[in-house]
Amino acid sequence: MKELDDEKYADLTFKHLRNMWAVDGLYYLGIEERFGTEAATEIDAFVWKIMGKIEARKLQKFLNLGTDLDSMIKGLKYSGWAMDLEDKEWEKTDDGIILRNVECRVQNTRKKDGLDVFPCKVVRWGFLRSFAKVFNENIEVLCNQCPPDELEPGKWCEWKFIISEDD
Numbered sequence: 001m002k003e004l005d006d007e008k009y010a011d012l013t014f015k016h017l018r019n020m021w022a023v024d025g026l027y028y029l030g031i032e033e034r035f036g037t038e039a040a041t042e043i044d045a046f047v048w049k050i051m052g053k054i055e056a057r058k059l060q061k062f063l064n065l066g067t068d069l070d071s072m073i074k075g076l077k078y079s080g081w082a083m084d085l086e087d088k089e090w091e092k093t094d095d096g097i098i099l100r101n102v103e104c105r106v107q108n109t110r111k112k113d114g115l116d117v118f119p120c121k122v123v124r125w126g127f128l129r130s131f132a133k134v135f136n137e138n139i140e141v142l143c144n145q146c147p148p149d150e151l152e153p154g155k156w157c158e159w160k161f162i163i164s165e166d167d
Contacts, residue, residue, distance in 0.1 A: 017084050025106065028118075037119070045123045052130030055079050060135060069163050072135035073097050081127060096162035098144070104156040107147065119148035120157070128159060140164045 004012065024044075032040035059078055065071035073090070076082050076099075087102035110118055125143055132139040139161060143149075146157035 014084060017080055020080060021084070021105070025109075037116070041119055041122060045126045048123050049126035049130050052127040053134055055081075056131040056134035065135070067136045069097065069136070069139060069161060072132055072139055073161065075135065076128075076131060079131065081124075093160075096160050099159045099161070100155050101157045102155050107156055117147045121146035121148060124157065124159070128161075132161065136163070138164050 028040050028044055031043055056072075056075060056079075059065070059075040060071070063075060063078065065075050077090075082088065082099070086105060089098075089100040089102060091098040091100070106120070107117055110116070121143060124146055125141065128141045132141050140163070142160040142162065144158035144160055145151055145155070146159075
């Protein structure tokens with residue numbers, strides 16, 4: 001890859017990441033068309049829950065990250081799910097960190113294609129919980145909103161990450 005400069009290499013990496021998302025979406029649409037939204041969402045949730053663990057382990061090792069909340073968030077920022085989210089916002093609060101997905105390529109594409117909103121809450125929650133637990137069993141993932149929830153204008157989903165106290 002020496003013929004590519006850093007900028008071209010980064011562009012190529014994002015193209016591959018978007019291709020992965022295209023494959024994921026095409027599989028989902030194929031299952032949805034044949035078996036319905038509920039079956040497609042169940043299968044998607046199963047796959048992404050496992051993927052959360054796999055990706056977290058690899059990123060934690062590759063980036064030499066610790067087990068605290070900030071390390072988990074750093075890993076998440078480099079995950080295939082969060083790295084290429086357009087218009088995402090991160091906010092540090094007194095008790096944790098919030099991630100907002102203001103725009104969503106998946107949802108906007110479905111709307112453009114005349115499809116219903118994808119009820120992605122169970123899928124994303126499974127991924128994020130399993131990702132977080134690799135770093136620290138005490139990291140909790142709270143969902144402030146995500147489809148099929150009623151959505152506040154200006155954001156598709158919002159997740160909060162906190163450290164729960166040991167009992």
